[in-house]
Amino acid sequence: MEHIIQQGLLVGVLATGVRLATPFLLAALGEMFAQRSGVFNLGIEGIMMMGAFFGFLVTFFTGNPYFGLGSSLIVGFLMGLLMALVSVTLKAEQGISGIGLYMFGWGLSGLLFRLYVGGITSIPGLGPLHLPVLSDIPHIGSILFNHNWIVYLAYLLVPVAWFVLFKTPWGLRVRAVGTTPEAADTLGVSVNAVRYQALIVGGVLAGLAGAYLTIGQANMYADNITAGRGFIAVALVYFGRWNPWGILAGSLLFSMADSFQLWVQVMGITFPYELAVVLPYVTTILALAVSVGRVWTPAALGRPFDRGSRG
């Protein structure tokens, strides 16, 4: 009996963990492209909120989660474009403009929610995708193959992002303008255009991450539904050393710890609630601290490009 409960708990923790990693993966992979190109976008949290809200709102009015999803992507695109305008074209201090973007997303989504919706309302969401054979494998099936398609997409994006970054001409340009923009410039690469593109990719993925929270997971919207996940995603980019596989490892570590503490609470195991909640954060900080070695960062991160200035 005890054995079965333990086994059930393990499957539960793993299955939830696999799912919880989704928004982190999406947002952090997007942020990775932005930072690789030299722009530090701290506004990811704000984009996720807007994506979450518009995904919810459009689904609420149309009853079709795919319309909701589409609008989240559009909102993410526009927010990425806004960040690019402010930090690339107008060369604003990136940390500040990111916080500005966050406040904007937070304020606007909260306001619109109170104006047009008001209370907790549930919406139709995306159900799990049943995969023939795979979903029916005992244990493994419920851990890995019983999720909706955004989850699969997020994991699929890990190798795709790796391939794009390291094997395509666009990825090469992104890496170059984030390290030595002056050199890229002399080769006819438009530094600012590449940074715009990378920020927009980051925005769209953050919008999708937000949509996953409302349409893919909760099937409703609540104030501050993103709960700091966008900021965690930024930290995961550092944790993952600007590499998709590192980001995958970081996302899983965090989400597994999170899932574990959720299950501990659900099972009613006596454990101080406050301690449980901080567990994932502490785990991530510890892992970040012990993974020593020389940390490489994109050399031009945070530095707007200006052709006339030397050195």
Next chain:
Amino acid sequence: MTQAINHLEMAGITKRFPGVLANDDVTIEVQAGEVLALLGENGAGKTTLMNVLYGLYQPDSGEIRINKKPVHITSPRQAIELGIGMVHQHFMLVPTLTVAENVALGLVTSAPVLDLKVVSKKITEISSSYGLAVNPEAYVWQLSVGEQQRVEIVKAIFLGASLLVLDEPTAVLTPQEAAELLNLLKRMAEQGRPIVFISHKLNEVMAVSQRVTVLRDGRVVASVKTEDTSAQELARLMVGREMTPRRREGEARPGRTVLELRNVQAANDKGSLALRGISLEVRASEVLGIAGVSGNGQRELAEAISGLRKVTDGQVFIGEREVTNRTPDKMIASGLGYIPEDRLHVGTISSFAVWENLVLKDHHRRPYARSIFLQNGPIRSATASLVGSYGVKTPTLDTPTGRLSGGNIQRLILAREISRSPSVLLAAYPSRGLDVGATEYVHTKLLEARKTGTGVLLISEDLEEILNLSDRVAVLYEGKIMKTLPVSEANERILGLLMAGVA
């Protein structure tokens, strides 16, 4: 290759920066098969003119004509498409990418996937047909400056350059590498390329070019055939007066020991031993020259003395005090002055104003500061007089230091370091990249410091500089001092042998 460039003309180019007229109605001309040398003091406007050609800057007026047809070059992309290739004064390579990736960055492709194999293969072809050894798979950060330079040339040829511009390509090369490069340029010109070559070394200009255009303060002061001129005349045209090499005067009257190293060991960036037991002594009022091909521990030596690199064994003394592995500010407080090799990144903070860099080492002391406040009045007047007496060419005291030309940044560092009257002055390659006038000036200042009792440790590759300034010469080879000898017993041949490791 795009259409070959047989004739290039830049006519009446004017380019203004805030407070500076960098190019004033400049006209140059170069033809296929010919090397045009561009000469001029630091800040004369050579790099600016070439950046205009490469589409990095837009001229305020003037016209560029290729094969007699006017062209409008508004971006580097367009310059590349027109067949212009450029090796920039500060290399334009991405250190974290491989050689092949650096080259591929300049290709316009619609292919969704990178094909680095094809790129590598073509790099290998170019490198064997021009005798430019490069490994396409190597990361740029692993390469020596000489290798990086070859990569820059290969990159330009790969991207279809017909005309090649090289902005002070020999400044960072060892004498052997420089000789190889000059041979290559001659061969490439013979194959029918036009080449623009910028250098401060007049013997190189005399050896490689067919024509010389001299700039001074942004204007063309002469355009002559190389065969009709001489190094002396070019120097006079550049600076506007006769030049005489500076030499130390009077017998050395060395005083007490101001710097001593006892059996110092230190590792390089890759972790292997770069200094293998260095012992030396510098006395007050003398110049000790450290001769040697760079890469034999010079950088590590300078950094170990200035507190920037960990000494793993042995001791360093400044005056009586042991300062081994002290922080740089302790070294400064003990009386060390430092003219570093990398002036743009180590010697100054390039985004800081000229006045800020000038008081950087003393900003917290009287009269520049009182309690926690900077004293603007004293700072302004002191820095203005330094700028005046050291001849730093800058539009204002508030100009960001990174905007100055290389020679003027060097003057600024000299002004700061020498005016503090240090007891030891460590000068690493103090005249690298400087024009003849500025070099003469630096030498004068170093000798003045010697006269007033400073002990100078001069690290240089230039044997003429070493022999003219030093009282004693030590030769550094593979992290060891081969020999220390009084300058009266040294000459170029003896030093050359010692530098090659032949005792």
